Amino acid sequence: MAVRWRTLSVLMIGCASVLLLLLLNSYMFVSSHAMNGGGGGGRAEPVNPALPLPRRRKMAARAEPPDGVDCEADELDEHEELRCHGVWLAEARADLRRLEQRLAALTKRAGVKSFPRVKFRNYRDRKRILVTGGAGFVGSHLVDRLMLDGYEVIVLDNLYTGRKRNIEQWLGHENFEMAMHDVINQYYAEVDEIYHLASPASPPHYMANPVKTIKTNTIGTINMLGLAKRVGARLLIASTSEVYGDPEVHPQPETYWGHVNPIGPRACYDEAKRVAETLAFAYHKQSNVSVRVARIFNTYGPRMHNNDGRVVSNFILQALQNQTLTIYGSGEQTRSFQYVSDLVEGLVALMESNHTGPVNLGNPVEHTIEEFAHIIQKTVGGTSQVEYLDAVEDDPQKRKPDIRRAEQLLGWQPKVPLSEGIPKTVEYFRHELQRKGHNERNLFDPLVDWSHIPNKLGG
Ligand code: NAD
Ligand code: UDP
Numbered sequence: 434m435a436v437r438w439r440t441l442s443v444l445m446i447g448c449a450s451v452l453l454l455l456l457l458n459s460y461m462f463v464s465s466h467a468m469n470g471g472g473g474g475g476r477a478e479p480v481n482p483a484l485p486l487p488r489r490r491k492m493a494a495r496a497e498p499p500d501g502v503d504c505e506a507d508e509l510d511e512h513e514e515l516r517c518h519g520v521w522l523a524e525a526r527a528d529l530r531r532l533e534q535r536l537a538a539l540t541k542r543a544g545v546k547s548f549p550r551v552k553f554r555n556y557r558d559r560k561r562i563l564v565t566g567g568a569g570f571v572g573s574h575l576v577d578r579l580m581l582d583g584y585e586v587i588v589l590d591n592l593y594t595g596r597k598r599n600i601e602q603w604l605g606h607e608n609f610e611m612a613m614h615d616v617i618n619q620y621y622a623e624v625d626e627i628y629h630l631a632s633p634a635s636p637p638h639y640m641a642n643p644v645k646t647i648k649t650n651t652i653g654t655i656n657m658l659g660l661a662k663r664v665g666a667r668l669l670i671a672s673t674s675e676v677y678g679d680p681e682v683h684p685q686p687e688t689y690w691g692h693v694n695p696i697g698p699r700a701c702y703d704e705a706k707r708v709a710e711t712l713a714f715a716y717h718k719q720s721n722v723s724v725r726v727a728r729i730f731n732t733y734g735p736r737m738h739n740n741d742g743r744v745v746s747n748f749i750l751q752a753l754q755n756q757t758l759t760i761y762g763s764g765e766q767t768r769s770f771q772y773v774s775d776l777v778e779g780l781v782a783l784m785e786s787n788h789t790g791p792v793n794l795g796n797p798v799e800h801t802i803e804e805f806a807h808i809i810q811k812t813v814g815g816t817s818q819v820e821y822l823d824a825v826e827d828d829p830q831k832r833k834p835d836i837r838r839a840e841q842l843l844g845w846q847p848k849v850p851l852s853e854g855i856p857k858t859v860e861y862f863r864h865e866l867q868r869k870g871h872n873e874r875n876l877f878d879p880l881v882d883w884s885h886i887p888n889k890l891g892g
Pocket of ligand 2: 635636731742743744745747748759760761762766768802825828829
């Protein structure tokens with residue numbers, strides 16, 4: 434219905450534009466005629482088009498029918514026609530104004546906007562792809578990548594930690610659909626691939642409602658695996674380095690089984706993701722569902738949630754506001770940070786490969802949290818200091834991916850160093866802090882250089 438209304442609106446706008454052009458033409462004709470000596474009789478004055486617009490409007494509005502001439506008559510002689518020009522000009526202007534208003538209202542109603550240019554694929558190679566959690570940080574970048582590549586994308590999201598703003602650039606595009614849906618309820622769609630990302634990801638978010646986190650990653654995963662089984666789709670699960678817990682093996686290869694506290698504060702996420710992996714392999718073995726398991730390490734970039742409490746967003750926002758950077762514990766714990774575009778390329782490569790996984794996707798360049806604080810201070814500038822707060826419970830002390838499997842099987846390696854990714858992320862957060870209204874569209878995109886796209890997003 435929405436599509437039919439849109440088509441109708443676009444048609445109406447088209448017709449209105451043609452009418453507008455015709456009227457403009459007749460207006461130009463009448464004006465030039467009047468300039469060339471028309472309007473010589475009665476009170477209908479010729480309106481000089483060289484006059485400023487408000488003045489011309491006033492004069493046209495004053496035009497009255499010339500005495501003794503019926504300007505509506507079918508047949509007028511040349512002299513009468515000349516005397517009617519002023520009247521017709523005023524009428525044409527009034528029509529023009531009405532049409533302009535109508536056109537503006539229709540354009541607004543139809544929500545006509547331009548989109549980034551996407552590759553054209555015909556029905557033979559245009560896959561239908563479901564992205565759960567597609568309105569979140571990672572999901573929205575993946576959606577950009579798939580949309581630009583010409584695929585049909587359905588985003589399934591309950592907007593728990595995601596935002597419509599992250600995908601607003603695609604709302605209304607014929608290849609795009611957004612389903613407001615909680616993944617713990619069954620969902621039916623005919624799709625070829627499923628990227629299953631729906632889950633809160635930052636510790637404060639997933640700890641806020643531990644039971645819901647468990648349900649999302651277990652019941653939600655069963656629902657998506659069931660869907661994949663029914664429609665014969667391939668499904669990729671966004672698992673996590675948290676399946677290794679507080680690791681005793683360093684760096685962490687996929688063969689390491691992990692060291693997770695099953696009842697600690699992180700368990701709702703760590704254990705639920707472990708079950709999600711177990712479910713994926715069970716469906717694969719029992720029902721021959723084609724699955725891919727990605728173990729994602731700490732990822733950062735634009736569109737991270739402003740208050741997700743992760744170290745990257747916390748430090749950048751603190752530094753931008755000249756606040757103290759809060760280091761939990763000694764700051765000697767380590768993390769290895771990957772830029773979001775590298776992760777997206779890894780996810781797509783894994784989905785398209787012949788390997789079930791699990792495959793680590795992360796950047797192996799490791800930093801202590803203290804070093805990372807100094808990197809942020811240096812990049813942002815300002816006067817921020819660091820302060821050391823209590824360590825958080827069960828905080829993994831070391832984390833660094835062994836990515837040899839991804840290199841060998843997918844030919845994948847991260848490309849973006851911190852020196853490139855952090856300034857882009859700082860710019861994103863700076864812009865977010867300065868943002869004042871809804872009319873500031875979400876144009877910033879780390880993966881796409883908009884400058885080469887003539888039709889930028891509407892805004
Ligand atoms: P995010 O919070 O930005 O995005 C998660 C999305 O899932 C959000 O849009 C949220 O609204 C949606 N969601 C949550 N619960 C849902 C539910 N019950 N039904 C439907 N939608 C739901 O997180 P992210 O950083 O983009 O992470 C995406 C995925 O990648 C997650 O599965 C996460 O576990 C995994 N991951 C991320 C990282 C990282 O560093 N970002 C690291 C490891 C794993
Ligand atoms: N951290 C910190 N200060 C903050 C936020 C986090 O020192 O303001 C630490 C946290 O204790 C952990 C590391 O930074 O050791 C990464 O935390 P994050 O929440 O980003 O992700 P995690 O890898 O723990 O899931």
